[in-house]
Amino acid sequence: MPPFIPGLTLCGDFYREAVYPILDDAFPGLPHSAALIGSGSEVLGFDDEMSTDHHWGPRVQLFLDEDDHLLAADAIHDTLAERLPYTFHGYSTNFGEPDPNDNGVQHLTAIESGPVNHRVTVATIRGFIQDYLGYDIDQPLEAADWLTFPQQKLRTLTGGAVYHDGLGVSPHPTPPQIGEGTVSAPPPNWGRLGGGEKAFGLEALRARFAWYPQDVWLYLLAAGWARIGQEEHLMGRAGLVGDELGSGLMGSRLVRDVMRLAFLMERQYAPYPKWFGTAFSKLACAGELTPHLLAAQTAATWQERMGHLLPAYEALARMHNRLGLTDPLPETVRDFFGRPFQVIALHGYGEALLRKISDVEVARIGARRSIGSIDLISDNTDLLEGTNWRPVLRQLYVKNDTATQ
Numbered sequence: 021m022p023p024f025i026p027g028l029t030l031c032g033d034f035y036r037e038a039v040y041p042i043l044d045d046a047f048p049g050l051p052h053s054a055a056l057i058g059s060g061s062e063v064l065g066f067d068d069e070m071s072t073d074h075h076w077g078p079r080v081q082l083f084l085d086e087d088d089h090l091l092a093a094d095a096i097h098d099t100l101a102e103r104l105p106y107t108f109h110g111y112s113t114n115f116g117e118p119d120p121n122d123n124g125v126q127h128l129t130a131i132e133s134g135p136v137n138h139r140v141t142v143a144t145i146r147g148f149i150q151d152y153l154g155y156d157i158d159q160p161l162e163a164a165d166w167l168t169f170p171q172q173k174l175r176t177l178t179g180g181a182v183y184h185d186g187l188g189v190s191p192h193p194t195p196p197q198i199g200e201g202t203v204s205a206p207p208p209n210w211g212r213l214g215g216g217e218k219a220f221g222l223e224a225l226r227a228r229f230a231w232y233p234q235d236v237w238l239y240l241l242a243a244g245w246a247r248i249g250q251e252e253h254l255m256g257r258a259g260l261v262g263d264e265l266g267s268g269l270m271g272s273r274l275v276r277d278v279m280r281l282a283f284l285m286e287r288q289y290a291p292y293p294k295w296f297g298t299a300f301s302k303l304a305c306a307g308e309l310t311p312h313l314l315a316a317q318t319a320a321t322w323q324e325r326m327g328h329l330l331p332a333y334e335a336l337a338r339m340h341n342r343l344g345l346t347d348p349l350p351e352t353v354r355d356f357f358g359r360p361f362q363v364i365a366l367h368g369y370g371e372a373l374l375r376k377i378s379d380v381e382v383a384r385i386g387a388r389r390s391i392g393s394i395d396l397i398s399d400n401t402d403l404l405e406g407t408n409w410r411p412v413l414r415q416l417y418v419k420n421d422t423a424t425q
Contacts, residue, residue, distance in 0.1 A: 022110025024069045027062025027076060028181045034078040034108050035183045039100065039140055043082075046099045047092060053083040053145070053187045053222040057180035058152055064179060066295050077115065077128045078108045079139035083222055085187060086144055093142040101135035115139050145187065145225055152177065154407030157225065163382050164417035166236045167393040169229075170404040175289035175299075178226050188221030231287050235379040238345065242370040243392030244281035248274060248333070249365030255329075256361040259322020267322040271329065275313045278332050280395070282309060285339045290395070292404075308335050326362065333364035346372035385417050 025033075035054045043050065061067040062076060084092065104113050107130070114131045115138070118124035126139065149157050153169055232240065251270050259267035279300050283290040291299050300306055309332050316328035330353050337351040349369055353362040374386045391397060394404065394413055403409050 024072065025109060026065065027060065027067045028056060028065060030078055030109060031056045031080050032181060032183050035080040038104060038108055039080055042100060042103045043096065047096065050088060050092065051085065051186045053185045054183040055081050055181060055222060057081065058176055061295065063176050064291055064295055066298055074125045074127060077111050077139065078113050080183070082140060082142045083145050083148065083187060084142065089142065089144045096142050100138055100140050104136045104138055106131060106136065113138055145222055154410040161228065163236055163385060164414040166232055167417050168410045168413040171289040171395050172292040172404065174229055175291050178229050182222055185222045188224060235377045235382040238373045238377050239382050239386050240393055241284050242373040242386065243390040243396055244277065244284055245365050245370035246390045247277045247396060249370065252363045252365060253356045253359065253361045256322050256326055264321065267325065271316055271325045274329060275316055278309065278313060278336060281336055285343060305335065305339060330362055337364060340369055346376060384419065391416065
């Protein structure tokens with residue numbers, strides 16, 4: 021096995037040194053973008069040696085405009101299959117067929133002859149976003165869209181790497197220079213076949229998803245505080261009657277809710293569960309919060325559990341005030357109506373955030389019970405990954421005069 025190379029680096033080199041020279045020779049001047057975005061631990065930058073055993077290797081995504089895709093996508097795929105080297109930086113460029121017994125996973129499979137079964141995909145930006153988010157980029161982004169886009173997908177869409185963005189810049193953007201060679205002049209038809217539609221730049225498109233609109237962000241922060249308020253006192257109540265298992269379960273849920281709110285406060289999309297803690301460890305607040313959250317998860321009694329969560333709650337309160345989104349609110353916990361539990365959300369962070377929302381549609385959503393986004397509604401993988409559910413989920417947020425409040 022060759023020395024490990026992080027996937028983002030390997031695939032960037034693969035595009036520049038192997039894919040682009042073939043593309044420029046066979047399709048000179050073709051406007052395109054090249055990236056590694058979407059699914060994959062390497063897109064998040066969290067891949068390691070173990071990641072190389074499945075669905076990992078030299079690959080890249082090419083994006084063409086609508087007309088060029090119709091003309092050239094199949095030819096590009098076949099040309100690369102015939103001309104790519106069999107190995108790159110010690111890794112096979114050939115992948116086995118998708119394993120039907122393992123979610124279609126492909127493994128690096130060395131060959132010495134014949135066409136390369138590569139993983140250089142050719143798509144349009146519109147088609148990719150439709151498949152990945154279930155969203156038509158020609159439509160405006162509404163609050164119901166933002167609230168039904170899973171954060172784990174927004175993170176992998178706006179993360180990863182763009183190696184070249186030749187779409188939407190000029191009619192014939194100059195491809196990246198390789199070595200000392202010159203780039204061939206583009207043929208007159210690339211990028212404007214049959215009149216063509218306007219090409220979308222990949223980075224410009226990604227910038228649209230960089231972070232939530234201000235009022236959607238306020239609503240999500242409010243919903244995050246509401247989640248904490250719903251269970252912070254119940255954790256102790258369960259423990260008080262001897263249910264330490266149930267109390268511990270709620271304690272872990274509260275740990276996750278604290279972490280989710282921290283991601284929101286630092287304007288970072290949270291990844292899917294495998295890398296949730298790893299990404300959290302890179303937040304600015306992680307050094308302060310992590311010891312308390314780890315101790316809360318391993319506590320044996322509800323009193324110990326609460327004692328470790330309280331400083332985490334107070335740290336969140338300080339973070340809230342530093343954001344300056346509302347008037348300053350208390351930063352210390354308080355008693356829960358005379359019961360032996362201390363809580364933080366009763367200070368009204370969520371309510372204060374909702375009062376700052378000015379967008380009419382988001383304010384209407386916020387006037388109902390703050391269910392938050394799809395990430396708070398469910399952690400079901402199929403619901404988060406299956407874009408076919410999004411039209412149904414949008415109905416939770418769109419105006420419906422018959423809906424209960």
